[in-house]
Amino acid sequence: MTKINVIIPAFNEADSISYVIRDIPEKIDEIIVVNNNSTDNTEINAKQAGATVLTENSKGYGYACLKGMEYVSNKTERPDIIVFLDGDYSDHPEELTKIVAPIIDNNIDFVIGARVKRLREPGAMTVPQILGNWLATTLMKLFFGARFTDLGPFRAIKYHKLLELNMEDKTYGWTIEMQLKALKKNLTYTEIPVNYRNRIGVSKVSGTIKGAIFAGVKILGWIFKYSFNK
Template sequence: MAEQDIKVIIPAFNEADSIASVIAEIPKSVSEIIVVNNNSTDKTAENAAIAGATVLTENRMGYGYACLKGMDYISKQSKAPDIIVFVDGDYSDYPEELNQIVAPIIDEGFDLVIGARVKRLREEGSMTPQQIFGNWLATFLMKVLFGATFTDLGPFRAIRYDKLLALGMEDKTYGWTVEMQLKALKKKMQYTEVPVRYKKRIGVSKVSGTVKGSIFAGIKILGWIFKYSIK
C-alpha cells in the first residue's frame, strides 16, 4: 500500500458530530485526507482540522461541487497521486475498509472500485427504502442499457487518479456517483465492486432523509442514465 500515493476526498455538510471519527479510522496508507466543507453552519471545518485533515471550503451547495473542489486542489499539487478515494463524512461507512477498496486497483489492475453496500453487511435501517429502491432501479437500468454489473451507487469508492481526470466529471449535485459509473462504462474502464459494511449514519441525511432530496436525487440519477442511453 505504501508504494501508492492515496488521497481521500470527503465532502461534508454539517457533519461536526461525525467527521473526526471518519478521519480517525482512515488507514495510515493514505497520504492526505481532504475534507471539503460544503457551506456547513456547524463546526465541521474546525473539527476536521483538529482531527488532522486538510480543510477546503466550497460554499456552492452540492455533493459534486464539493468533490470537484477537492479535485481542483489536488490538481494544483506538484505531484499527482495514484489513487483517489471518496468517502462520506457521516460515519455510515467503515473507513478502515479503505485498504480493501483500493486493493483491486493495486493488486489486480482495476481502474474503479465501488464499495457495495450488500444487504448481509448492512445494519438494519441504515438505508432508507427509497435508497434501496433507487439503487436497484439505477443499477438494473445500467445492466439493461449498458451490460453493467454494478449492484450499488455506493459513495465509498476508489479510482485511479488519471482515470478520474479522463472522465471529465461535471455533475454538481446528486448525480456525481452515477455519472462516474456511467462514464467509466462508456470509456470501457475496468471496474469491480467490493462488499462493504454499512451502518446508520450520525445525524439526518440531507438527501435520502428528506422527500425533496430523495426526489431530486432520483431525477438526477435517472437523467444521467437516460442521457447516456441515447448517445
C-alpha cells in the same frame, strides 16, 4: 509506493467527521475534507482531526468533490488513487484498504464499495435508497450490460482515469455520472462488499422528501442521457 488521497465532501457533519478521519488507515498520503457551506463545527473538527480542509460555498455533493479534485490537480505530487468517502460515518473508513486493493494488486481502474444487505445495519439504507439503487443498477444492466449492484459513495479510482471522465455534475448525480462514464470509457471495474451502518445525524438526501426526489431525477436523467448517446 502508491500515493492515495481521500476526498470527503462534508455538510454539517461536525458530530461524525472526526470519527471518519480517525478510522482512515495511516497509509493514506492526504485526507481532504471539503467543507460544503456547513453551519456547524465541521471545519474546526476536521482540522483538529488532522485533515486538509477546503471550503466550497456552493451547496452540492458534486461541487464539493470537484473542489477536492481541483486542489489535487494543483499539487506538486499528484496521487495514484483517489478515494471518495462520505463524512457521516456510515461507511467503515478502515475498509479503505479493501477498496483500493483491486487497483493496487490487480490493476483495476475503478472500485465501488457495495453496501450489500448482509453487511448493512437494519435501517442504514432507507426504502427510497434501496429502490433507487435497484432501479439505477437494473437500468444500467439493461442499457449498458453493467455489473454494478450499488451506487455506493465509498469508491476508489486511478487518478488519471478520474481525469479522463471529465466529471461535471454538481449535485446529486455525481455517483451515477462516474459509473456511467466509466462504462463509456471502458474502464475496468469491480465491487467490494462493505459494511454499512446507520449514519450519525440526518441524511441531506435520503432523509428528506426533496432530497430523495431530486436524487432520483438526477440519476434517471444521467441514465437516459447516456442511453441515447451510446
